[in-house]
Amino acid sequence: MKLDYDQLLSDDLFGHDVAQKDAIQRQWLEELNEHHEANCPPYAKLANHLGHGFPLPVRLFKEFDLRSIGSDEVAKTMTSSGTTGQSVSRIYLDKSTSARQTKALANTVAAYIGRKRLPLLVIDSKAVLKNRNMFSARGAGILGFSMLGRDVTYALDENMELDLDALEVFEQKYAGQQVLVFGFTYIIFSHFCLQLKKLKRHMALDGYMIHGGGWKKLAEIAVDSNQFKAEVTDACGITHIHDYYGMVEQAGSIYMECECGNLHTSHYNNVRIVDPSTFVEVTGKPGLIVSISLLPTSYPGHILLTEDMGLLLGEDDCPCGRMGRYFSVLGRIPGAELRGCSDTYERKQ
Amino acid sequence: MLAGSIEQITACPTQPFSDAACGFLDDLSKILMHTPEAKRFADVISFAYWCRGAHIGRLRDEWIRRSGGRLQMGRGLVLHIAPANVPVNFAFSFAFSLLAGNSNIVRVPSKPFEQIEVICAAIERLLHEYPALLKTNLFVRYPSDSDITDRLSRKADARMVWGGNETIATLRAKPCKPRCVDVVFPDRYSAALIDADVMANADAGKIKRIAQGFYNDTYLMDQNACSSPHMVLWLNAEEGGGSDTGIERFWQAVRDCAERQYQLQDAIAVDKYVHLCEDILNGLDILAVKRYDSILYRVSLKTIPEEAFRLRGAGGFFYEVRLESLEQLKSMVNEDWQTLTCHGIDFRLVGETIAGLNLKGIDRVVPIGSGLDIDIFWDGYDIISQLSRLIVLE
Structure with missing residues (x-):
C-alpha cells in the first residue's frame, strides 16, 4: 500500500540500520515525489527542470504558494516567525498532515522522555498564541509541545517578564515529580536563566528540558551548549536537557539531541549534508543540510534544501544506541559579499 | 580624510x-x-x-x-x-x-x-x-x-x-x-552577442581566449557590474545545426575558466539555485537548463524575453537565446541596456542596427573581454x- 502512514507511525523510530532505512526511505520518497508532482503543479514544473526528488529550497515557501491539496482542504496555515520587513513562509496543512505531525512529534519526544504526559512549563508568554489563524513558528512549537504535556504553565507574562507567582505554584505543586520544560533556546537563556540568576532564585525542578530555535543569538554572546546546560541546571535544577533542530516547513519531524549530545535522525526523517558548490553529499566536512521528512503530503516539503550548515557525525553507531544518522548544526550559511556597482542584488533572508 | x-x-x-x-x-x-x-x-x-x-x-x-x-x-x-x-x-x-x-x-x-x-x-x-x-x-x-x-x-x-x-x-x-x-x-543591463557559426569554426585556443574574456567581463565582478553580461544572444545559431557545437564548446571553456579561477561563495551557490527555481515558478519560457555543478548556470530561453532587462544573474548565472536577426533587438532593448560585448560580428552593423531600429539603449559595443574597461566615454x-x-x- 502506498504512503502507509499507519505503518510508518507504528514502526520502531530508531531500529533500522542504514541498509534497511535506505530501502524504506527510497521507496517512500519515490512515492512522495510522485504524489507531489501529481498534485502540486508548481512542484511538477520544478521537477521537470531539476529532476525527480530535487531538493526544494525552503526560501521558496516565502515567495510562492506551494501546496498539494485544493484550497478547500487547507485546515490551517503555518507561518514562520519573520521579523518585521521580512517575508514569511506559508505552509498549508490539511487535517491528515497536521494529525500526522502531531503523532510523529509525540513518538519522537517519547523516545527521549517516555510516554507519560508530564506537567509542562513553557518558557514563553501565552501572548505568542493570540492569533490562532496564523500560527507562527514559535506558537506552533509551543502548541505542538503543549499536547505532549499536561497542566501547561507559562513562565513569562505578556511583557516577557518572569511570572514568579506561576513559577512558585508550579514548583510546589510538582515538587519531587518529573516535569517537562519547553521553550526556545535564546528565550530560556535570556528571559529565564539570567532573570532567575539576577533574583538569586533557584528553582528545584526535576525532569526534562526540550529546547530549540537555534544558537545564532547565543553564539553572538559566546554562549555554547555546555554553558547553556550549566545555566539551566543552575536556574532550575534540571539536568536532562535536549536541544532539537526543526523547522516550521517540516513540523513534527524534529531532530532531537540524544544523551551524548548528538542530533538524531529518525524513522520519519533524514539529513543529507551536501557540498554547496556541487550539491553532492559529503562526509567529514561541513555542508548544507538537506532535510528529509516523510510526513508532508499537503505541501511538497519532503526534501528541503535548508540554509543551515551541518556536519554529519556518524551513522548507526552513536553510543546512545539509536540507529540512523546523527549530526550537528553549525549555523546559517554565511551571507554573500558581492562585488559590483549595482545595488539591485540583495541577498534575500 | x-x-x-x-x-x-x-x-x-x-x-x-x-x-x-x-x-x-x-x-x-x-x-x-x-x-x-x-x-x-x-x-x-x-x-x-x-x-x-x-x-x-x-x-x-x-x-x-x-x-x-x-x-x-x-x-x-x-x-x-x-x-x-x-x-x-x-x-x-x-x-x-x-x-x-x-x-x-x-x-x-x-x-x-x-x-x-x-x-x-x-x-x-x-x-x-x-x-x-x-x-x-x-x-x-x-x-x-x-x-x-x-x-x-x-x-x-x-x-x-x-x-x-x-x-x-x-x-x-x-x-x-x-x-x-x-x-x-x-x-544598467548588459549582454553578449556572439555569432555561433564563428564560434563553431574557431580553434580551441581561440575559444579559450574568448571564454577567458567572457570570464573577465563577468565573474571578476561577481557578474554584478553594470557592464557584466547577464545574457548571451546567439546569432546564426540554427537549432540542431553545426553551430550548436560552437555554443557547447564556448560554455565548456567558460566553465573551465571559472573552475580554475572563481572563488564561489556558498551563499551565492545557494542563491543561484534558488534563482533558477524562482525563474521556473515565475513562468519564464525556458527551453533547457544546464548546470555545471554550481559554478555555471545556463538558462536557455525558447523565445525572446520581453523584459530582458529583468533577467539578471549573479556569480555565474546566464540566460541565452537565439536571435534570428539583429532586428530582434528591437523588442528587447530598453534604456537600461548599456554594453554589448561581441564576438564574430561587424561592429558597424550593430551600430547601424541601433540607429536603424531607433533603440533607446546600448551605449557601448565592445569586444568580449573589454566589458569592464572603463574610460572617459561611459x-x-x-x-x-x-x-x-x-x-x-x-
Whole structure:
C-alpha cells in the first residue's frame, strides 16, 4: 500500500540500520515525489527542470504558494516567525498532515522522555498564541509541545517578564515529580536563566528540558551548549536537557539531541549534508543540510534544501544506541559579499 | 580624510587636459607601478596603466582634435560618490573629472579596501608636489547615513554618482546649486552577442581566449557590474545545426575558466539555485537548463524575453537565446541596456542596427573581454564634456 502512514507511525523510530532505512526511505520518497508532482503543479514544473526528488529550497515557501491539496482542504496555515520587513513562509496543512505531525512529534519526544504526559512549563508568554489563524513558528512549537504535556504553565507574562507567582505554584505543586520544560533556546537563556540568576532564585525542578530555535543569538554572546546546560541546571535544577533542530516547513519531524549530545535522525526523517558548490553529499566536512521528512503530503516539503550548515557525525553507531544518522548544526550559511556597482542584488533572508 | 586638505579646499576650474592634470596622472601611474603593494591588485594596476602618460596623451590629442580650438573650462567643484563595492572606481571618477578641469571632493567606499589605501597614499604623496592640486582636491570617507553629503552637495557644481538606482535617487533629492549638473551612473543591463557559426569554426585556443574574456567581463565582478553580461544572444545559431557545437564548446571553456579561477561563495551557490527555481515558478519560457555543478548556470530561453532587462544573474548565472536577426533587438532593448560585448560580428552593423531600429539603449559595443574597461566615454556620456562648460567667443 502506498504512503502507509499507519505503518510508518507504528514502526520502531530508531531500529533500522542504514541498509534497511535506505530501502524504506527510497521507496517512500519515490512515492512522495510522485504524489507531489501529481498534485502540486508548481512542484511538477520544478521537477521537470531539476529532476525527480530535487531538493526544494525552503526560501521558496516565502515567495510562492506551494501546496498539494485544493484550497478547500487547507485546515490551517503555518507561518514562520519573520521579523518585521521580512517575508514569511506559508505552509498549508490539511487535517491528515497536521494529525500526522502531531503523532510523529509525540513518538519522537517519547523516545527521549517516555510516554507519560508530564506537567509542562513553557518558557514563553501565552501572548505568542493570540492569533490562532496564523500560527507562527514559535506558537506552533509551543502548541505542538503543549499536547505532549499536561497542566501547561507559562513562565513569562505578556511583557516577557518572569511570572514568579506561576513559577512558585508550579514548583510546589510538582515538587519531587518529573516535569517537562519547553521553550526556545535564546528565550530560556535570556528571559529565564539570567532573570532567575539576577533574583538569586533557584528553582528545584526535576525532569526534562526540550529546547530549540537555534544558537545564532547565543553564539553572538559566546554562549555554547555546555554553558547553556550549566545555566539551566543552575536556574532550575534540571539536568536532562535536549536541544532539537526543526523547522516550521517540516513540523513534527524534529531532530532531537540524544544523551551524548548528538542530533538524531529518525524513522520519519533524514539529513543529507551536501557540498554547496556541487550539491553532492559529503562526509567529514561541513555542508548544507538537506532535510528529509516523510510526513508532508499537503505541501511538497519532503526534501528541503535548508540554509543551515551541518556536519554529519556518524551513522548507526552513536553510543546512545539509536540507529540512523546523527549530526550537528553549525549555523546559517554565511551571507554573500558581492562585488559590483549595482545595488539591485540583495541577498534575500 | 585620506588625501588632500580640508582647510584649503577651493574650487579652481581650468581648461581640460591641463599640464598639471596630465602630469599628475602620469606621475601617479609611475608611483603605483613602482609600489610593491599595488602589484598585488590587478584593479590598481589597470588604473595605473590607464592613467600612464602615453594613454592620457592620446586622450588629450583626440580631445584637441575634436574640440577644434573651442575654449572649454571645468565646471568648478565636483562631488564624487563612488560605488560601495568597486574598490578603484573612485580613482577613475576622480581622474575623469581632473582631466575635465575640475576641483574634486571624492567620497571613497566605506569598506576598507586595501586598494583604496594604496591609491590614496600615492595621491597624498603626490599632491604635495602639485601645490595647486593640493588646494583643489580632497579624498574623504564617512558613513553613508551622515549629513556630510548634504553639506557637500550644496557646494558642488557637479555631482558624479555611481551606484544603484536607490543611491542615485537619494542623492538627487539632496539640495544643490541651481546650475549643478548630475552625472549619474545607475543600474544598467548588459549582454553578449556572439555569432555561433564563428564560434563553431574557431580553434580551441581561440575559444579559450574568448571564454577567458567572457570570464573577465563577468565573474571578476561577481557578474554584478553594470557592464557584466547577464545574457548571451546567439546569432546564426540554427537549432540542431553545426553551430550548436560552437555554443557547447564556448560554455565548456567558460566553465573551465571559472573552475580554475572563481572563488564561489556558498551563499551565492545557494542563491543561484534558488534563482533558477524562482525563474521556473515565475513562468519564464525556458527551453533547457544546464548546470555545471554550481559554478555555471545556463538558462536557455525558447523565445525572446520581453523584459530582458529583468533577467539578471549573479556569480555565474546566464540566460541565452537565439536571435534570428539583429532586428530582434528591437523588442528587447530598453534604456537600461548599456554594453554589448561581441564576438564574430561587424561592429558597424550593430551600430547601424541601433540607429536603424531607433533603440533607446546600448551605449557601448565592445569586444568580449573589454566589458569592464572603463574610460572617459561611459554610459553614453562624453564625461569630459559633461563636466566642463563651453565658452562662446564671437
